[in-house]
Amino acid sequence: MNMKWYEVAKIRMKELDINQEKLAEHLDMTKGAISHWLNARREPSLDDIAKIMKYLGFSEFVVNHDGTISTAGGNENVSNLIPYKPGKEYPVLSSVQAGCWAEAIEAYTLDEISEWLESDAHIQGDAFWLKVEGDSMTAPTGQSVPEGNYVLFDTAKEAMNGSLVIAKLTDSNEATFKKLIIDAGQKYLKGLNPAWPMVPVNGNCKIIGVAVEAKMRFL
Known part of the structure; x- marks a missing residue:
């Protein structure tokens, strides 16, 4: 049937x-x-x-x-x-700290990138994968992005209240992965782990990508 x-x-x-x-x-x-x-x-x-x-x-x-x-x-x-339809591949640029601000080491050319991961997500601009380090995005319940996950970021997607973003300090080469909170015009970065405090970020950082997908690789 x-x-x-x-x-x-x-x-x-x-x-x-x-x-x-x-x-x-x-x-x-x-x-x-x-x-x-x-x-x-x-x-x-x-x-x-x-x-x-x-x-x-x-x-x-x-x-x-x-x-x-x-x-x-x-x-x-x-x-x-249902024929198999491979998704588009995006580069894995570096690791990103799901915790404190940490140095963001980025490849300068595509030739320097050895790892690419596939995705069929709808991407609006340039996109890249980052591997999560640290535990600030690991939650005991609900939405959680544990250490070791690869997260795909869209550089053109608008960051809204509640978006998971990668934010980079404007005066240094440091970045972090957090949830963006906007309350009465004030912006904060908050970990999904309740043990991590919410940090105000107005004027001192730039959102460079919004998370659209996460995956875990075992091999």
């Missing part, structure tokens, strides 16, 4: 490590709308289904009248619907 389009979509999202927020951002839709569609609480238009399937790497497919999906030739093997 053919699977519903949203069942196939959720399988593909899990394979590609794409969450509802990332899908909503790419399609310029609300996360709530995506959630309703993927959980069959509301029915999207055929055009919206096509946009979702295209983003998830589907090529030729047919959405049947009952919401099931199959290939144009009638093959019901879901794996045939």
